[in-house]
Amino acid sequence: MSDSIILGIESSCDDTSAAIIKGNSILSNIAANQEIHKEYGGVVPELASRAHQQNIIPVVEKSLTKANIQQNAISAIGFTRGPGLLGSLLVGTSFAKSLAMSLDVPLIEVNHLQAHILAHFIEDANPMPPKFPFLCLTVSGGHTMIVLVKDYFDMEIIGKTIDDAAGEAFDKIGKIFDLDYPAGPIIDRLAKEGNPEAFKFNKPKLENYDYSFSGIKTSVLYFIQKEVRKDPDFIKNNLIDLCASVQRTIIEILMAKLEKAAKELDIKEVAIAGGVSANSALRKAMQDNNEKLGWNIYIPKFEYTTDNAAMIAMVAQLKFERGEFTDLRTSATAKYDL
Numbered sequence: 418m419s420d421s422i423i424l425g426i427e428s429s430c431d432d433t434s435a436a437i438i439k440g441n442s443i444l445s446n447i448a449a450n451q452e453i454h455k456e457y458g459g460v461v462p463e464l465a466s467r468a469h470q471q472n473i474i475p476v477v478e479k480s481l482t483k484a485n486i487q488q489n490a491i492s493a494i495g496f497t498r499g500p501g502l503l504g505s506l507l508v509g510t511s512f513a514k515s516l517a518m519s520l521d522v523p524l525i526e527v528n529h530l531q532a533h534i535l536a537h538f539i540e541d542a543n544p545m546p547p548k549f550p551f552l553c554l555t556v557s558g559g560h561t562m563i564v565l566v567k568d569y570f571d572m573e574i575i576g577k578t579i580d581d582a583a584g585e586a587f588d589k590i591g592k593i594f595d596l597d598y599p600a601g602p603i604i605d606r607l608a609k610e611g612n613p614e615a616f617k618f619n620k621p622k623l624e625n626y627d628y629s630f631s632g633i634k635t636s637v638l639y640f641i642q643k644e645v646r647k648d649p650d651f652i653k654n655n656l657i658d659l660c661a662s663v664q665r666t667i668i669e670i671l672m673a674k675l676e677k678a679a680k681e682l683d684i685k686e687v688a689i690a691g692g693v694s695a696n697s698a699l700r701k702a703m704q705d706n707n708e709k710l711g712w713n714i715y716i717p718k719f720e721y722t723t724d725n726a727a728m729i730a731m732v733a734q735l736k737f738e739r740g741e742f743t744d745l746r747t748s749a750t751a752k753y754d755l
Contacts, residue, residue: 421492421737424516425730426477428509429501429529430559431465433472436726437484438734442540444484446720446727449476459588459598466504473512480726491522493742495733498526499753500559506749514745523742525733529724530555530755533690534566535735536721536728547715551686554675556693558584558599561628561671563678564755566688569735572755575682576626576674583667584693586630590637590663594652604660605696611661616640618666626674633666668698672706679712688715695722 420440427434427448434448449472481488496513499506517524534553538546547553553564561583563576581589584601591600619636621629637659644651652659679687689703700716707714721727736742 419734419738421734422486422490423525423730423733423737424477424480424491424494425527425726425728425733426473426494426496426509426513427529427724427726427729428469428473428505429497429499430505430724431460431468432724433469433476433509434724434726434729435473435477435480436730437480437486438539438727438730440540441538441731441734443727443730444486445480446725447476447480447483448725460502462502462504465502466508469505469508473508477512477516488520491520493517493523493525493733493737494520495525495527495729495736497529497532497729498747499750500529501751503749503751506751510747510749514747518745523737524744524747525736525741526743526747527729527732527736528753528755529729530560530562530753531570531572532728532732533557534564534572534688535569535732536690536717537688537715538569538735539721539727539731542717542721543715547686547688548713550684551688551715552675552679552682552684553688553690554671554694555691556583556671556689556699557691558582558588558601558693560691561630563626563675565682574755575678576628578628578630579623580629580631581634583628583630583671584691586634586667587663587693589634593638593641594656594659601693601696604664605698607657607660608664608698609661611657611659613661613665615655615658616662618662620666620670626678628670628674630667630670633663633670637663664696664698668696668702671699672702676706676710679710685710685712686715687712690717690722692723695719
């Protein structure tokens, strides 16, 4: 790994983040969160892009200060080109292009989903990085997929959601429970006190490695509507058990397909990535399979699970070594294939 110093910029959704990497060591990883979306129960694209415009300069300045790096020491700038919210991506892309032009350094575009997976190769992400080939369950608010990773930039999606993502299911069910947004971490916290066997919810029956989470959302909704008609305080009186039961069901859905893929492809190297990989029940399920199925598991540090610029900088570092640069004609894209 080279000693080049790279600035990474992430702005795909509602977090503005900047990081400095040297080799594969993160010197700083700064993020500004946007609290305003809690009022609306989800990310409002127009508000997100405006907040990125306000946050990006101070976040980049803070990342440089924390890393004790001057702008003229930057070897290249990596940025999230996509996928994500177009307005948000445009802010990061435009800033990265302008700064790269002013500093006369190379510009490196990064696929956000690829970055979640390659975050495992940051020096302090794991005690040891995964060995190729490995399976990576990538789960977030917008994406749920099983990826066969054959090399750094040789990845194949072997299973994906056909409707809602797992993180989206957590948030939508949280809305049914009248929880704040984002609901995933709240459900995780409340579930620790509840009985995961208290209530049963429907699971999809798909033959391949694909996922579906719209069914559990509908199952929970109809169940709650029926119970609330009998007891208006049903949710309040059973909230922790509801959260525990929902979480158990979603994690079982995720793990069943991952176990199926690992067995049929005969792969023991298994990783998780994305915002939902911070979920404590998913992490425990991975640990259990480490013992039960003999997996070598890779669970990244919490700070590398949600959207962050460290993972963008890591991919940019790998591309820098390969001389894979882009030019000022590049543009943000809401859809960007892995």
